[in-house]
Amino acid sequence: MSVTGPAEAPPADGLAIDFVVVSDRAQLNEIVQRVRDGRVRANIGTVATLDDAVAALNPTKRVKGKTIIRVRP
Amino acid sequence: MKAIVVTDQAAGTAGMTLAERPEPQAARLASLAGASYGDVLVEVHASGFTPDELTWPSTWTDRLGRDRTPSIPGHEVAGVVRALGYGTTGLSVGQRVFGLTDWTRDGTLAEYAVVEARNLAPLPGDVDFTVGASLAMPGLTAWQGLFEHGRLQAGQSVLVHGAAGAVGSMATQLAREAGAYVIGTGRAAARQAALDFGAQEFVDLDDDTLEDVGEVDLSSTSSAGTSGDGPRD
Numbered sequence: 609m610s611v612t613g614p615a616e617a618p619p620a621d622g623l624a625i626d627f628v629v630v631s632d633r634a635q636l637n638e639i640v641q642r643v644r645d646g647r648v649r650a651n652i653g654t655v656a657t658l659d660d661a662v663a664a665l666n667p668t669k670r671v672k673g674k675t676i677i678r679v680r681p
Numbered sequence: 682m683k684a685i686v687v688t689d690q691a692a693g694t695a696g697m698t699l700a701e702r703p704e705p706q707a708a709r710l711a712s713l714a715g716a717s718y719g720d721v722l723v724e725v726h727a728s729g730f731t732p733d734e735l736t737w738p739s740t741w742t743d744r745l746g747r748d749r750t751p752s753i754p755g756h757e758v759a760g761v762v763r764a765l766g767y768g769t770t771g772l773s774v775g776q777r778v779f780g781l782t783d784w785t786r787d788g789t790l791a792e793y794a795v796v797e798a799r800n801l802a803p804l805p806g807d808v809d810f811t812v813g814a815s816l817a818m819p820g821l822t823a824w825q826g827l828f829e830h831g832r833l834q835a836g837q838s839v840l841v842h843g844a845a846g847a848v849g850s851m852a853t854q855l856a857r858e859a860g861a862y863v864i865g866t867g868r869a870a871a872r873q874a875a876l877d878f879g880a881q882e883f884v885d886l887d888d889d890t891l892e893d894v895g896e897v898d899l900s901s902t903s904s905a906g907t908s909g910d911g912p913r914d
């Protein structure tokens with residue numbers, strides 16, 4: 609499946625589903641509970657301030673994990 | 682308030698600038714005269730940005746197709762509720778929250794953001810804001826792809842593209858926990874990370890081919906880098 613756009617190549621023997629992710633309180637609760645009890649860990653790469661956000665969001669080399677802008681310390 | 686804004690779609694992320702934008706007015710939000718039903722004002726502590734946002738119409742026009750620039754990108758948030766509008770039962774002022782905000786409104790790369798209450802969940806006190814902001818988009822995308830749309834069942838096999846990436850690592854972990862057999866893909870350098878997140882096999886797309894994998898029950902591709910026209914209503 610492809611999350612935000614058409615699947616690049618529909619499977620020969622299957623169903624391609626495109627969907628737009630939406631916020632869902634119950635699912636967020638499930639996910640954060642898994643983080644708290646160690647079943648799931650976050651994948652955070654770079655953390656930068658809002659003042660440094662433009663540079664952090666324009667990386668010059670490939671980054672691993674999610675870039676998070678820490679707006680307040 | 683300080684915020685990151687974009688005004689030129691062709692410029693991509695290079696067109697981002699740090700600017701001063703009007704602060705959302707808490708008093709107006711909470712008054713009947715200016716009621717925005719269901720909205721809360723969030724003091725942003727941490728924000729996440731999905732690069733594809735800048736290719737989506739929702740960043741540039743409102744739901745009537747009118748230009749809405751300058752637009753504030755970044756729609757993943759963790760922060761504290763500072764004011765409540767009407768229709769926000771379940772949240773309180775001072776509460777820690779996280780979630781994914783409406784793509785067609787100003788986002789969260791800012792000191793404050795106005796967010797529909799229904800898009801927010803409580804963020805437990807022992808989970809850092811940085812972690813909260815990192816969970817919303819990858820977590821919801823993986824959850825909805827695997828369980829809502831993919832109807833993944835224990836014992837099924839799932840092919841997770843980009844298994845060490847932000848969404849892929851979440852999909853790998855959630856699928857494993859649900860009892861699926863996870864085959865991750867990615868660049869050779871991502872192999873160990875994908876295995877560490879729980880993939881049972883790894884297909885190095887530089888060297889191997891997917892034909893070697895055989896049949897799987899579900900294949901998961903996250904958004905990054907695809908050329909879709911982005912979120913629609």
